[in-house]
């Protein structure tokens with residue numbers, strides 16, 4: 462953390478913030494693929510296709526090739542599903558970060574973690590977090606878009622970012638903070654538990670594709686201690 466400082470978002474951070482958000486999700490593509498392969502109906506479909514190809518062609522090689530093709534198609538489909546989720550976030554608050562978080566007088570704010578770099582090198586944004594009033598739970602504030610560049614993880618960057626966001630919300634009168642995460646984000650869930658958040662709700666994301674693969678979302682809550690409020 463020596464050279465990394467937390468500062469408020471500026472308009473020139475726009476692209477790197479969106480890139481960090483996208484990268485944080487894209488890295489979960491393999492986990493999502495593995496999760497999809499654990500679904501019984503997916504396994505049965507793959508098995509039925511393998512056997513069907515074997516019976517129709519009479520060739521083990523052909524049935525193996527069809528199995529590989531089917532697995533590749535499944536991997537492609539899970540990638541597209543993940544990309545759909547990413548695009549959703551990019552079109553929401555991250556479409557116009559300034560308007561969503563930095564409008565004066567609005568109870569919202571966005572921070573980045575910036576590495577000032579070695580002498581003579583440019584500074585670089587390596588982490589993000591935003592906080593704003595929660596739409597789904599009036600009275601609570603929501604932490605969003607927590608992401609840290611891979612090579613800066615495990616050094617307390619996310620803890621520092623979340624500390625800035627929680628402090629800001631507490632000074633604004635927040636008593637409760639919430640955040641949403643998913644079954645793909647085990648590392649983030651461990652972070653939230655370390656920060657004092659507790660899991661308060663668990664549900665399958667309400668879309669057909671999410672229901673088919675049982676894509677589970679978790680809501681975490683945090684009560685602001687009176688000394689911080």
Ligand SMILES: CC(C)(COP(=O)(O)OP(=O)(O)OC[C@H]1O[C@@H](n2cnc3c(N)ncnc32)[C@H](O)[C@@H]1OP(=O)(O)O)[C@@H](O)C(=O)NCCC(=O)NCCS
Pocket residue numbers: 485486606607608609610613614615616617618619620621641642643646647648649650651652653655
């Ligand atoms: C989750 C994430 C933000 C953590 O960032 P980080 O900078 O590595 O986290 P920190 O170093 O600040 O860790 C803070 C605490 O969380 C714990 N923690 C963080 N990642 C952890 C992991 N993978 N395993 C175990 N504990 C972890 C640390 O042990 C630390 O606890 P401590 O300070 O009491 O020792 C980062 O892994 C990330 O960007 N992941 C991909 C994007 C993502 O999933 N974002 C969440 C969207 S909901």
